[in-house]
Amino acid sequence: xxxxxxxxxxxxxxxxxxxxxxxxxxxxxxxxxxxxxxxxxxxxxxxxxxxxxxxxxxxxxxxxxxxxxxxxxxxxxxxxxxxxxxxxxxxxxxxxxxxxxxxxxxxxxxxxxxxxxxxxxxxxxxxxxxxxxxxxxxxxxxxxxxxxxxxxxxxxxxxxxxxxxxxxxxxxxxxxxxxxxxxxxxxxxxxxxxxxxxxxxxxxxxxxxxxxxxxxxxxxxxxxxxxxxxxxxxxxxxxxxxxxxxxxxxxxxxxxxxxxxxxxxxxxxxxxxxxxxxxxxxxxxxxxxxxxxxxxxxxxxxxxxxxxxxxxxxxxxxxxxxxxxxxxxxxxxxxxxxxxxxxxxxxxxxxxxxxxxxxxxxxxxxxxxxxxxxxxxxxxxxxxxxxxxxxxxxxxxxxxxxxxxxxxxxxxxxxxxxxxxxxxxxxxxxxxxxxxxxxxxxxxxxxxxxxxxxx
Numbered sequence: 001x002x003x004x005x006x007x008x009x010x011x012x013x014x015x016x017x018x019x020x021x022x023x024x025x026x027x028x029x030x031x032x033x034x035x036x037x038x039x040x041x042x043x044x045x046x047x048x049x050x051x052x053x054x055x056x057x058x059x060x061x062x063x064x065x066x067x068x069x070x071x072x073x074x075x076x077x078x079x080x081x082x083x084x085x086x087x088x089x090x091x092x093x094x095x096x097x098x099x100x101x102x103x104x105x106x107x108x109x110x111x112x113x114x115x116x117x118x119x120x121x122x123x124x125x126x127x128x129x130x131x132x133x134x135x136x137x138x139x140x141x142x143x144x145x146x147x148x149x150x151x152x153x154x155x156x157x158x159x160x161x162x163x164x165x166x167x168x169x170x171x172x173x174x175x176x177x178x179x180x181x182x183x184x185x186x187x188x189x190x191x192x193x194x195x196x197x198x199x200x201x202x203x204x205x206x207x208x209x210x211x212x213x214x215x216x217x218x219x220x221x222x223x224x225x226x227x228x229x230x231x232x233x234x235x236x237x238x239x240x241x242x243x244x245x246x247x248x249x250x251x252x253x254x255x256x257x258x259x260x261x262x263x264x265x266x267x268x269x270x271x272x273x274x275x276x277x278x279x280x281x282x283x284x285x286x287x288x289x290x291x292x293x294x295x296x297x298x299x300x301x302x303x304x305x306x307x308x309x310x311x312x313x314x315x316x317x318x319x320x321x322x323x324x325x326x327x328x329x330x331x332x333x334x335x336x337x338x339x340x341x342x343x344x345x346x347x348x349x350x351x352x353x354x355x356x357x358x359x360x361x362x363x364x365x366x367x368x369x370x371x372x373x374x375x376x377x378x379x380x381x382x383x384x385x386x387x388x389x390x391x392x393x394x395x396x397x398x399x400x401x402x403x404x405x406x407x408x409x410x411x412x413x414x415x416x417x418x419x420x421x422x423x424x425x426x427x428x429x430x431x432x433x434x435x436x437x438x439x440x441x442x443x444x445x446x447x448x449x450x451x452x453x454x455x
Contacts (some may be wrong), residue, residue, distance in 0.1 A: 014193040038130045040188045042079035067105040111154045111161035122182030135436040267283040309334040319355040332370035339452035353418040354383045362387035379451045386442040
């Protein structure tokens with residue numbers, strides 16, 4: 001077996017207690033748990049026996065002193081070769097030596113009245129700790145049989161037992177000096193087993209946490225993939241049907257106009273239908289391009305201080321013209337002193353979409369009002385209409401790309417991306433969006449964005 005290179009630091013004064021102890025028992029990266037337990041017990045027992053041996057000599061317990069000295073030599077020999085030469089301790093020899101030494105000490109040190117029975121269980125625990133699992137049952141049986149045999153021999157041949165000390169003082173010294181040996185051995189064994197268990201438990205918990213994190217990441221990736229597939233299918237639907245259909249209608253209208261097959265009555269109606277279809281196609285294409293751009297470029301937002309009326313007046317006047325063409329009144333009430341913090345282009349796109357939706361779903365002679373009010377450090381913009389409202393089924397996914405396009409009061413077809421864009425663009429500006437609606441009574445959409453008082 002190759003011997004590891006054991007080098008001791010030159011300046012031990014720079015090390016703490018843990019550094020000295022690690023030098024004595026060996027590094028976990030080099031020695032197994034069993035070897036480190038053996039080294040620890042060896043060091044502890046050698047220190048105890050260095051006191052135990054001379055004290056027993058002083059007390060006149062010569063047999064106990066010699067036994068302890070023999071045990072100390074054996075431990076030192078095994079420890080030295082294991083720790084500093086990389087030669088593993090001999091489990092078999094270790095177990096047999098214990099039987100021999102404690103068997104001899106049993107008869108030489110008062111038998112059942114002595115302290116040998118106190119030390120045996122701790123020594124057997126040590127044998128279990130430093131030996132492979134497959135040997136445990138064997139050693140258990142051997143030690144039980146030897147224990148039983150010694151006591152039977154003493155029972156039938158009591159004259160074999162020697163009593164080196166008198167009852168009272170001698171017995172007291174024997175027990176007091178013997179008790180620390182098994183106690184220290186048990187303490188060290190349990191300490192190492194508990195520490196190793198705690199380390200393994202911590203590693204297992206970390207692995208469990210890592211597995212849970214991996215599962216969460218996989219679940220998130222799965223959700224993102226599903227969302228990506230939904231968005232891809234939505235885009236394909238828009239390109240293949242929603243945008244293709246109005247373009248085909250435009251093509252058909254143009255063909256009819258080009259062939260001059262329309263009379264004076266039909267021609268204005270067809271031109272009006274052509275304009276409506278073109279406007280719908282432009283709205284669809286505009287929302288599609290804005291949404292695609294936002295997905296590719298990410299969340300680049302240019303927040304600045306804006307006068308709300310100045311920023312929205314142009315868009316609202318344009319939507320007012322569209323509303324009047326449909327016979328709808330559109331009025332807006334925005335204070336000239338109201339300033340907000342927003343991205344101008346995003347805010348205009350959101351308002352255009354919300355007002356355009358209101359126009360689309362409001363019938364002839366309907367009305368739309370836009371109000372803006374200051375709420376502490378925020379500004380609330382509300383678009384009210386008395387249109388056909390939104391059904392409960394439609395409300396569930398109204399801000400999702402999964403929502404289905406709907407038709408306006410004049411059969412205007414939406415693309416299903418307008419409100420998705422509104423929500424995304426408002427949230428990027430640090431705001432929020434919501435709505436209230438009742439079927440047949442109209443809808444009220446509102447956005448809340450920071451006001452300039454936050455600067």
